[in-house]
Amino acid sequence: MLMHWIARREFTERLRDGRLYWAGGLVAVLLFTALAVGWAHQRGAHAEQVAAQAMDYRDWLHQDQRHPHDAAHQGMHAFKPEPPLSMVDAGINPYIGSTVWLQAHRQSEVKFNAAQDATGLQRFGNLSVGWILQVLGPLLVIVLGFNAFAGEREQGILRQTLSLGVAPLRLLAGKALALSALLAVLLVPAALVAAVAVAVGAEAGGRIDALLRLGAWSLGYAVYLGIFVFLVLGVSALSSTSRMAITVLLALWIGQAVMAPRVLSELSRTWFPSPTRLEFNQALGAELKAVSNQVWQQNFGTTERWGRDVPLSKWGIALRLDDRASYPVYDRHYGRLWDTWEQQQKVQEWSGLLLPLLAVRSFSMGMAGTDFSHHRRFTTAAELHRRNIQDLMSKDLVAHADPLGDRHFSYQAPADLWATVPPFDYHPPGAGWALRHQARSFLVLCVGLLLAAAFAAFATLRQRAL
């Protein structure tokens, strides 16, 4: 029971010295503000996207008779659904857009990102629960715990306590428990409010999944803050004075919270460079042309477009051949680009061993469904839907327009063709999928916690009664 006594004493002391009230109060106010803003945004964006998607498909179905390739050109929009947990961590969503226009011929990229409508100040960060916990969370731990050992040493209490025969590790455990309880007092109510908001924000079918994600998300932050609990206690135990402890801890905090994200971002980009837009487009364009020429040569014995050898009666077939040949080219080029981005992210996640913020940032977005792997999955689904539309339209052209000979473009498909295209019904992956994709960052966080605990234990064991 001794550990509980230590924890209780520590806890009461923090309550008395007022640090919890002003530091914790500030964090709590920010947390609830961020949650309210995130909630309003998520609700608005989700409702709007669902409505726009439904309207899009309704308009598709109600097209009059027209040439199928014109319908394919007009295409359809795919809207990325705003996940319920985006209210706690918007992740990369503001920077990557949420709408893909699925049109003929080209794989489209996601457009209309929110960042293009924001002010320059967004570079200071967007207020979200995730941002507060990542950046201000460790600072809160530091403020609450920097003098846990060092302060007692200055007052001579530490020596007394140890001389009473209290095991140093038990002292550490008690103090860690107290710090954790203090954090829990602040964060658990916020987590409960977030749980209610997420449950309300999620659709009926996805409620359990959203809550599971929130559970895992909270666990990730518990581990992250746990790392800082042990780190703060360890540094406090090794420091001769409180002043020394807070100086070292603040330096560590600035290094990891303020500088590391930018430095690692630059380094990972140097190690795995992305192509420029021109390089990407030129390489893609060249391969598309080469593959297309090869297909025309094989099938029509010429690479000349719409000359004597390829009359309009073969337009549908040629379109289908062209499209099908382009799919693997797109897969290769976009795949390579996205793999590069994932490599860059991997560098940052591994560096989470030393800089836990980078690991928790990835984990947080991953569980919130606002990271790149979720985005890639959506983009792939949208592209498959586009290909399906193209294939169905070309199939109809081959069957009905090509036999009309040089009156190919006069062909008007009946309205029931549109219904053969299913609605774009995208379901984001479940919590298990997200967890599997974030296994690395979670592992990194857990190893970080073990290392921090070992460090704190080592530092505490060096304490001597005499």
Added chain:
Amino acid sequence: MSIHPPPQGRRLLAVMRQEVRLMLAERGLWVVGALFLLLVAYALGNGLLQTAKRDRAQAAVAQADRDTRTAQRALLEAIFAGTAQPTPFENPADPSRMASSYGGQHVLLPTAPLGPVALGQSDLFPSQYEVTNQSRVVFMNPSDIENPWHLLSGHFDLAFVIVYLLPLLIFALSYNLLSAERENGTLRLLLSQPLRLRTLLAGKLTVRAAVLLGPAVLLPVAVLWIARHAGFTAGGAGSATLWWALLVGAYALFWFALVVAVNAFGASSATNAMVLVIAWVLLVLVAPVLLNLAVTQASPAPSRTELATRQRVVTAEAMKRHQDLLGTEYQHVGQGAILVPRDGKIEIAGRSLANYRIQREVDEAIRPALARFDAQQAQQQALLGRFGAVSPAAVVYEGMTALAGNGARRHARFDAQTVAHHEAWKAFFFPRIDARDALMPADFERMPTFAWHEEPADLVRGQAALAVLQLLVPSLLLFGLAAWRLRRFSVA
């Protein structure tokens, strides 16, 4: 009996000499100085690297455009000479083709001389668009390739080092400006000499400011001058450099003023450090984030989802209106001669004509929606200008990115000039398409080209001056507060 204070000028010099001696003897100065130099050097190097990359990418785009144009002109001359046959999708004589992406050319926003010091929004806002006859909603989208994770993190540039880290280094050197002297008992000794407290403070501050502002201002100016010839001699760039140095100086002054004000309250060194760090967290980390939030809540952007839907609806309506033209056949098949211009006129295929008309109508129909986005951005920026002063970090950041040419206003200017160029592009091609006028080789010289018109220097100076003022006013207030407290400062 009144006591005349002794002349303080020479005392000030003596204090400064003594401070330099003391600081040189201390390890702290060397550590802080070396760290700061390292950070500034890395940030500058990175800024130069990123800017050079952008310059290279833009040069490649411009070259590719020139090559395309040359090849098209050669093809056109060959067509007129009868040595080449045009194809429907590659026909430089056809104005409807040349107006589209086949003939489209890029508009480029060049990097400003001070570009490397603050990369700002340069990776978020595009610095290139391919202008065609398509609606601007199609081509004016972020077009550079960048990992969204990096967009979220931001760059490690000089602006970042100055905004975030310079205040912390100022704290590291001076959080115990007076408190340490008092805690060591030396303050009583010092002030028993004919020395004013203010003179002592001024001497200490000057030395510290010199230690930090040297690397923060002189090093970047020197490097920029060597790397980009952006020096005091180069007209507008020189003035921008000067304003940039003033801005950094004013920002440093604000934090020094805060340090003095905090010290003037006479608390312990530990308390001073704590108060300063809290002020930093609130002013640098929290206030800009809240300000950004307040501005976006007060003047929310119109919905991009709605814009996407609107774009689709107007496209569908336009396609429906030109259904008949879309239904016409490509008549050239088997009779390529139809594509060759005759007597200055050219046959434009029905589908090409339809696509041109559809784009034209979409552009007209979507214009009001896009104007709403522009107006909203202007309003957000105006709000920032009005309330930005709540965070000196926000003021200096916005000021630096503006001077570096990577701020919102220069990008808005680029967008406006792109729109104007788009209008010129359309004005050149549309009458020719309507009249079926074939393009002649001589027309290639008359095609609209984009020339970037830089911001007027007085506009840049005006904004910088306002930012400096927004930093100086709170600094003076803080110094005033300090002076008031120092009157009853207890030495013991």
